[in-house]
Amino acid sequence: MGPSGSGKTTLLNVLAGQLSASSRLKLTGHLYVNGKPFVSSTHKVAYVRQEDLFFSQLTVRETLSLASELQLSNSLTHDERMQYVDDILYRLGLVSCADTRVGDAKVRGISGGEKKRLSIACELIASPSVIFADEPTTGLDAFQAERVMETLQNLAVDGHTVICSIHQPRGSIYAKFDDLILLAEGSLVYAGPAGDQALTYFTELGHPCPQHVNPAEFFADIISVDYSSPDNEAKTRARLESLVEAFNKKRSTESDKVHESASKSTQGSTRKAVLAGRKRIGWWKQFRLLLRRAWLQATRDGPTNKVRANMSISSAIIFGSIFWRMGFLQTAIQDRMGLLQVAAINTAMAALTKTVNIFPKERQVVDRERAKDSYALGPYLFSKLIAEIPVSASFPLMFGTILYPMAGLNPVLNRFFQFCGIITVEAFAASAMGLTVGAIAPTTEAAMALGPSIMTVFIVFGGYYVNSENTPAVFQWIPRVSLIRWAFQALCLNEFRGLKFEHQHTYDIETGEQALERMSFGKSSIKEALLEECRILLFWYCLSYTLLKRNTPRFQKLDAPCPNTSVKIEEMNE
Numbered sequence: 078m079g080p081s082g083s084g085k086t087t088l089l090n091v092l093a094g095q096l097s098a099s100s101r102l103k104l105t106g107h108l109y110v111n112g113k114p115f116v117s118s119t120h121k122v123a124y125v126r127q128e129d130l131f132f133s134q135l136t137v138r139e140t141l142s143l144a145s146e147l148q149l150s151n152s153l154t155h156d157e158r159m160q161y162v163d164d165i166l167y168r169l170g171l172v173s174c175a176d177t178r179v180g181d182a183k184v185r186g187i188s189g190g191e192k193k194r195l196s197i198a199c200e201l202i203a204s205p206s207v208i209f210a211d212e213p214t215t216g217l218d219a220f221q222a223e224r225v226m227e228t229l230q231n232l233a234v235d236g237h238t239v240i241c242s243i244h245q246p247r248g249s250i251y252a253k254f255d256d257l258i259l260l261a262e263g264s265l266v267y268a269g270p271a272g273d274q275a276l277t278y279f280t281e282l283g284h285p286c287p288q289h290v291n292p293a294e295f296f297a298d299i300i301s302v303d304y305s306s307p308d309n310e311a312k313t314r315a316r317l318e319s320l321v322e323a324f325n326k327k328r329s330t331e332s333d334k335v336h337e338s339a340s341k342s343t344q345g346s347t348r349k350a351v352l353a354g355r356k357r358i359g360w361w362k363q364f365r366l367l368l369r370r371a372w373l374q375a376t377r378d379g380p381t382n383k384v385r386a387n388m389s390i391s392s393a394i395i396f397g398s399i400f401w402r403m404g405f406l407q408t409a410i411q412d413r414m415g416l417l418q419v420a421a422i423n424t425a426m427a428a429l430t431k432t433v434n435i436f437p438k439e440r441q442v443v444d445r446e447r448a449k450d451s452y453a454l455g456p457y458l459f460s461k462l463i464a465e466i467p468v469s470a471s472f473p474l475m476f477g478t479i480l481y482p483m484a485g486l487n488p489v490l491n492r493f494f495q496f497c498g499i500i501t502v503e504a505f506a507a508s509a510m511g512l513t514v515g516a517i518a519p520t521t522e523a524a525m526a527l528g529p530s531i532m533t534v535f536i537v538f539g540g541y542y543v544n545s546e547n548t549p550a551v552f553q554w555i556p557r558v559s560l561i562r563w564a565f566q567a568l569c570l571n572e573f574r575g576l577k578f579e580h581q582h583t584y585d586i587e588t589g590e591q592a593l594e595r596m597s598f599g600k601s602s603i604k605e606a607l608l609e610e611c612r613i614l615l616f617w618y619c620l621s622y623t624l625l626k627r628n629t630p631r632f633q634k635l636d637a638p639c640p641n642t643s644v645k646i647e648e649m650n651e
């Protein structure tokens with residue numbers, strides 16, 4: 078327990094081995110469990126983080142079932158696994174919402190407290206001996222907070238060791254703790270039994286807790302620094318320093334005794350170990366499970382799909398009305414090219430914004446799961462690609478089906494199908510680019526700023542505004558990698574080949590081939606342009622894979638300390 082910024086999360090991260098690795102960081106110390114050195118293969122550790130992150134379209138039961146399939150040993154049968162999931166649902170009081178979707182900001186799902194208990198349930202699947210929970214009550218109302226803490230207390234009674242950080246709990250929650258560590262500005266103020274013994278300790282130091290005051294509030298008051306005035310700051314800081322000093326003195330005299338009693342308290346757990354040697358399941362099974370999840374997530378996301386469908390239909394109607402039934406006059410040549418460019422831009426932008434809007438959030442969940450070694454990156458990306466094909470293809474198809482007849486594009490049926498095929502491949506390429514942006518950008522906001530900026534460059538070199546033959550040598554690589562350019566080129570070839578235009582002057586364009594010649598597209602073919610588009614798609618996918626692989630969450634190693642030091646974190650100057 079301690080005020081905000083006192084180092085609670087950092088301490089939990091260190092103890093749980095979850096401190097993000099950095100070359101500027103050096104972590105030294107010894108980690109003991111019941112007086113014996115911590116061995117990761119013997120002691121299973123779970124970590125419930127502050128933010129609850131899930132796939133929003135899955136129900137509580139589906140979320141837990143998937144976690145159990147990915148994490149439980151292969152020796153369990155399907156029925157045993159489901160029984161185990163039911164057991165956890167029951168223990169965590171999630172039975173009533175088992176078939177409710179988790180939900181998100183767009184669609185209301187389970188409550189905040191239920192989300193927190195689901196986070197705990199997901200961690201409990203692996204049957205950990207130690208459960209760390211970082212501020213599990215933050216953001217919850219009093220009732221929900223009480224229920225979450227009750228759940229954690231039951232787990233402790235069940236034989237799990239629960240270590241949890243908390244800001245300033247109400248009295249009934251404080252009463253649930255057996256032991257207490259008080260932290261202030263990264264220093265220990267107290268570590269020992271909670272309850273009366275903690276109060277007695279502070280009374281002996283001249284800080285008695287007034288009657289009828291919540292001990293947690295009392296502790297928060299005496300260990301906080303008051304910055305309201307220089308005088309108050311000096312006074313409260315001096316008090317804190319004297320408390321830290323007093324505890325250091327007590328600790329140095331008692332450290333041997335504590336160590337001894339910790340060794341004695343090593344008891345057999347009442348909990349049945351469900352995991353008999355955890356081994357990651359095979360590639361195909363991971364793929365199958367993740368494919369199902371990706372499919373459910375993509376198809377059930379009604380609000381997003383509705384918005385995308387509305388956008389596709391309305392933009393097709395708007396462009397179709399602007400370019401209504403283009404004829405075969407000379408002026409219609411420019412109109413056709415303009416429309417094809419607009420169609421290429423619109424398709425790419427719709428696919429890109431959808432991906433960059435969703436992927437950074439999804440990446441956080443995936444990073445956590447990968448940190449637990451639940452699955453490999455390959456099956457995840459591949460399953461995502463396959464599951465999203467039908468949903469993602471339907472929007473460019475909607476767009477094309479409405480726009481094509483409205484605008485009076487090339488009236489050969491085969492050309493219509495090719496038009497839809499080209500914009501669908503382009504949408505996938507833009508989506509793959511969105512994955513790369515989402516893999517680089519730390520937040521959705523950053524991805525939303527970065528993605529369209531890169532796309533703007535590809536639009537400028539998209540074949541319509543700058544003729545590829547007039548492109549300065551230094552920029553000539555850009556049209557070659559622009560997904561807009563290849564889509565536009567393929568669309569133009571599909572549209573203009575075989576068309577005849579009305580002409581009056583000798584300098585007028587008579588055939589579609591002549592129009593293509595002016596765009597410098599005359600010598601190429603649709604096949605070649607589509608092949609280039611597929612290469613770009615593959616490039617963005619491979620780049621996303623490489624970036625995600627490189628950014629695999631890594632945690633700081635705990636090194637042996639120099640003699641006479643406890644756990645210590647040093648931020649090294651560059």
Ligand SMILES: Nc1ncnc2c1ncn2[C@@H]1O[C@H](COP(=O)(O)OP(=O)(O)OP(=O)(O)O)[C@@H](O)[C@H]1O
Pocket residue numbers: 079080081082083084085086087088244262263264
């Ligand atoms: N022992 C320490 N000594 C010095 N600095 C520390 C120590 N522990 C943590 N810090 C630094 O203090 C800052 C706050 O730490 P942390 O986020 O762990 O606090 P917190 O108590 O969890 O805060 P909150 O309640 O707001 O989540 C971080 O920048 C962290 O690097």
